[in-house]
Amino acid sequence: MRLFIAEKPEVARAIVAGLGGGKRRKGYYDCGEDQVTWCYGHMLKLLEPEDYDPRYCKWTMDDLPIVHFPWRRKPIDDPERHAQLKTIQGLLAAASSVVHAGDPDEEGQLLVDEVLAYAGNQLPVLRLLVNDYNTKIVRRQLAALRDNREFAGLSAAAEARCVGDRLYSLNMTRGYTLAARSRGHQGIVSVGRVQTPILGLVVRRCRENSAHRPVAYYVVEGLFSFGGTQFSARYCSAQGEPVDSEGRLSSSDHAMHITDEVRGEAAKILDVVRHGKRTAPPLPYNLLKLQIDASRQFDLKPEEVTAITQVLREKYGLVTYNRSECEYLSEEQHNDAPSVLAAIAQTTPWFRAAVTRADPSLRSRAFDSKKVSAHHAIIPTSATVDVAVLTRDEQRIYALIARAYIAQFWPDHCTEVTEVRVAVSDRRFAASAIATTMVGWKTLFGNEGAYATGASNADDAGDDLRTVWEGQVGICDSVTCERMHTLPPALYTMTSLLSDLTSIAKYIRDSQLRRLLVEKDGNNSEYGGFGTPASRDAIINALFDRDYLTKRGQSIIATPEGEALYDALPTAATHPDMTAVWHVQQKAIMAGTYNVETFVRELVGYIADEIATLKQNGLNIHVGASGGQLGLRRPQRGRRQRRRGFGRKTNVRHADKR
Numbered sequence: 001m002r003l004f005i006a007e008k009p010e011v012a013r014a015i016v017a018g019l020g021g022g023k024r025r026k027g028y029y030d031c032g033e034d035q036v037t038w039c040y041g042h043m044l045k046l047l048e049p050e051d052y053d054p055r056y057c058k059w060t061m062d063d064l065p066i067v068h069f070p071w072r073r074k075p076i077d078d079p080e081r082h083a084q085l086k087t088i089q090g091l092l093a094a095a096s097s098v099v100h101a102g103d104p105d106e107e108g109q110l111l112v113d114e115v116l117a118y119a120g121n122q123l124p125v126l127r128l129l130v131n132d133y134n135t136k137i138v139r140r141q142l143a144a145l146r147d148n149r150e151f152a153g154l155s156a157a158a159e160a161r162c163v164g165d166r167l168y169s170l171n172m173t174r175g176y177t178l179a180a181r182s183r184g185h186q187g188i189v190s191v192g193r194v195q196t197p198i199l200g201l202v203v204r205r206c207r208e209n210s211a212h213r214p215v216a217y218y219v220v221e222g223l224f225s226f227g228g229t230q231f232s233a234r235y236c237s238a239q240g241e242p243v244d245s246e247g248r249l250s251s252s253d254h255a256m257h258i259t260d261e262v263r264g265e266a267a268k269i270l271d272v273v274r275h276g277k278r279t280a281p282p283l284p285y286n287l288l289k290l291q292i293d294a295s296r297q298f299d300l301k302p303e304e305v306t307a308i309t310q311v312l313r314e315k316y317g318l319v320t321y322n323r324s325e326c327e328y329l330s331e332e333q334h335n336d337a338p339s340v341l342a343a344i345a346q347t348t349p350w351f352r353a354a355v356t357r358a359d360p361s362l363r364s365r366a367f368d369s370k371k372v373s374a375h376h377a378i379i380p381t382s383a384t385v386d387v388a389v390l391t392r393d394e395q396r397i398y399a400l401i402a403r404a405y406i407a408q409f410w411p412d413h414c415t416e417v418t419e420v421r422v423a424v425s426d427r428r429f430a431a432s433a434i435a436t437t438m439v440g441w442k443t444l445f446g447n448e449g450a451y452a453t454g455a456s457n458a459d460d461a462g463d464d465l466r467t468v469w470e471g472q473v474g475i476c477d478s479v480t481c482e483r484m485h486t487l488p489p490a491l492y493t494m495t496s497l498l499s500d501l502t503s504i505a506k507y508i509r510d511s512q513l514r515r516l517l518v519e520k521d522g523n524n525s526e527y528g529g530f531g532t533p534a535s536r537d538a539i540i541n542a543l544f545d546r547d548y549l550t551k552r553g554q555s556i557i558a559t560p561e562g563e564a565l566y567d568a569l570p571t572a573a574t575h576p577d578m579t580a581v582w583h584v585q586q587k588a589i590m591a592g593t594y595n596v597e598t599f600v601r602e603l604v605g606y607i608a609d610e611i612a613t614l615k616q617n618g619l620n621i622h623v624g625a626s627g628g629q630l631g632l633r634r635p636q637r638g639r640r641q642r643r644r645g646f647g648r649k650t651n652v653r654h655a656d657k658r
Contacts, residue, residue: 009111019566040080104129118642125149164600189565194535219234226267284327287325311394320380328366344380415437417433547562549562
């Protein structure tokens, strides 16, 4: 008997369909000579320190750093997972071979591999790679099974990240908490590889905002008449003029001199450039982009969006896998367009007209199998419900997902852009205008069209310049000089913070590390993203729960405790650089030129140095009147040389030497 172990129930159902069907049993499907079972995501977790040694129940600095060699796992405390794990073990005992059907990424590889290791599996294991549940695709992949040993590097890289995150967070959190408590601080000082750099983003933004000092600059704008066309154009500074680093006029006297010089003078159009622009519809959603739009439009929190999509997927079957990082669809999914569009029209009557006008034969850039990663984009399924059974927020989220899908079958949005340069008294002015020639998919988005494409200009922006021509002579009717001030970096909102997490690499100063962090996203839409769809909302929520972040209106700001923690921690902990370094090491692990144990031992060396510094110097802390948490400050290291990287051997206490 061949046993398939899928990552989740919907994958198991897709495999059963690909095998030609089967009978549902308790915890598995019987497909004759094949049986198909499933996990519920991760079924196991790393042991807690006290599982190795009861003394670790009590936090003491003498026990740090805590290291587990070898590390071990135990079942997650969940009755459903417990029962399913026993089912898998029973099926393995009766099987003659195994097919690993985890998601085709690092985490999916580890998820099933760790179950097989926990069960002591000795059977041969093949690998099924499925990232699209279309039956035709599943059948094709079933005919192309590979040896699971080919993917050992993926599993090892995920293992390194999992163990590394645990040891880093465990030791740093205990160490900083104990050091703070020795000075009267109450509560937990939580430190994590992703959590703490996100806190660092907010702290630095708050400080940049408060430290900003407005600087004046001047904008000169003329109103010109050419025949029957009147339009405004902005002054373009020339070389040698007093300007700031952005090329803006910085002298009021010079700006006023320009206005006096050009007012009422003859003007001539130097050149006119016209070009058409086609804008494709925005890609379907991944989870993060969905959270961003839901926050912006409906003020929903990231964890609320995740929970809503979980209901839409699991309870109603209305949407596909909801924690995807990908915004693309397989080319085969294009064949499903008529049935999916029909389901949208039935479930959401307000989209019926839009569906009627959609053209299922159109193939947008979203249909690109090469860009589909472990999962495809979040889209509606062919399932339908009476929309009245959905809550208001469920309707809103389904509508966002549905509208993005409908847009793939509407024409491109087309505009004509006109750019004009004007000369007057040896001065140069410039104007541009955008005129819509075909609204296309933006009809579905209304005034959100510019946001959906990231456009900087609204449609039909500026005066109509399509009637002017090069060499035309006119006059400068009037001119204004407006004093402006530089603005501080805006405080984060939930929308802008989530957006920044898709491109956090831009905050890394080392260009090589920045490139590596961008590289890790592969075909994802992110550009040096941070965290995962399954973790980001929980991490942000934890920062609020732990009182490191709070909200002031719609703005997210750091609390005094959050700022104090930021100041207490080393730079490596509060910036995203560590994630880029880990990415390099995990690539080496996947390639077989580096191994998990070396990665972990070198990380432990770094952690041991941080703990040694805490033991030697402690933390300076001022306890507030409430017995609390203000004023953590990490003291200077004195003569002790700071460890700058991993690699040096360090004596550490091992929780388990077996």
